[in-house]
Amino acid sequence: MDWSDLRYALAIGRGGSVAAAARQLGVNATTVQRRLDALESRLGARLFDRTRGAYQPTDAGAVVLDQAQRMADQADEIERRVLGRDRELTGPLRVTTAFVVMEHLLPPALAAFARAYPGIEVEVVENAFLVDLSRRSADTAQSWAGLEADVALRLSANVAEHLVGRQLGMTHxxxxxxxxxxxxxxxxxxxxxxxxxxxxxxxxxxxxxxxxxxxxxxxxxxxxxxxxxxxxxxxxxxxxxxxxxxxxxxxxxxxxxxxxxxxxxxxxxSVPVWMLTHPDLRGTARVRAFMQHVGDALAERLRSMP
Known part of the structure; x- marks a missing residue:
């Protein structure tokens, strides 16, 4: 069985249609339909009932989707554990935060970090909602295993319990x-x-x-x-x-x-400012360096504010 065929089936299950799966995967609908047909032929079972353009999993489809999701989760965990053992202070680092934080709090600390660690390329993504860093983006077209973010900087009184990090201070x-x-x-x-x-x-x-x-x-x-x-x-x-x-x-x-x-x-x-990552990534050198360097700078700035 071709794992990539299961990826297409999982995208259909998530999106509810071939068109939605095509948008999620960054391919055309014909490719999605062809891969689904090949998988159903290989398994000898229909995986979806087609009704008015919507794809509903059959009993067999529900079994396949459940197992495919488990495989996807395992693939995610493998990548996180490998990334967590990365000791190089080079490479990309994606940070997600709210626009107001990026404009008013983060720039001085981020600029200082960029000068101190020229081998690390930081990408800041505006996102007003706390992402689950253990999950992958549902609509990434570039990579099946693309991380949503390595580090989250959030203004929030509630954070996901499975994430790790530090509270930097309070905003008022x-x-x-x-x-x-x-x-x-x-x-x-x-x-x-x-x-x-x-x-x-x-x-x-x-x-x-x-x-x-x-x-x-x-x-x-x-x-x-x-x-x-x-x-x-x-x-x-x-x-x-x-x-x-x-x-x-x-x-x-x-x-x-x-x-x-x-x-x-x-x-x-008044809400706290949190800097968070996934437990499997906290040992990554560039994540650790960012959380220490930028975290300390932001904590100092927050302490000096009214």
Whole structure:
């Protein structure tokens, strides 16, 4: 049996169609169908029922998909264990983090690391959600065994228990307004007063994944919201227009001197910064070097912030 045929069947099972599998694998649909036909012919069993364009696993297909997933997991584990024994301070290193962290926290530490370890090529991928570093990307077309990331840098109170790493410090949030705006508060005000009287720039109404989303859904339910956006950088852009006040992490202050804090730190929005990796990768030289060098720099910076 050709393992790569099982890979195509697994992609169909995940995507629910030949077209979705083709997009996931970076090939055309004809190739996917041909490989599925070859596998079914070799096994002498139909693996999927085709109904209205959707592919539903048959009983035989469910058995094949279960075993194929186990094989994929084993392949992942083999690669992680091999990578974990890598002692060279050279090669690629992929880091995933939120855009606001990349723009406002990471650059100085990342630049210092790049100068100290010129043989390591760091690729930073913006991703607002904590990835499971033990799993592979579902839609990678370049490599069946491509890691989603080696290191994750996250603002989160909850992290996956199977990941390892360190808490670097805490981030805090305040409400901010355009400095000098005549119709907006310019001094520290009690938060209930701001919620009652000031116009707000908030996050999108249906967002729920971040602690900031949940806070805004409850606290701003009766507030006057003028504009909703999806990320902190967009909040800052709107605050610079003077349309309202909004919540930002305090580490954005230095890049936005045109804004003034109008509330004290909001305790419910204080979250830790984590640097994480998979246990099998923590022994990799470049992962260890990154987590030590960049982690120490970020921890020092967070300690110096209000």
């Amino acid at each position: 949030c305040r409400a901010y307004a355009l400095r000098g705006a005549p119709d907006l508060p310019q001094t520290l005000q009690p938060l209930p007063v701001l919620l009652r009287d000031a116009p707000w720039v908030a996050f999108e109404r249906d967002a729920t994944s971040r602690v900031y989303d949940r806070w805004m859904r409850t606290q701003l339910a009766q507030a006057h919201v003028r504009v909703r956006v999806d990320i902190f950088n967009a909040v800052a852009a709107m605050l610079r227009t003077g349309v309202g006040i909004g919540v930002l992490p305090t580490f954005m202050e230095t890049r936005h001197p045109e804004l003034v804090a109008v509330s004290e730190v909001i305790p419910e929005l």
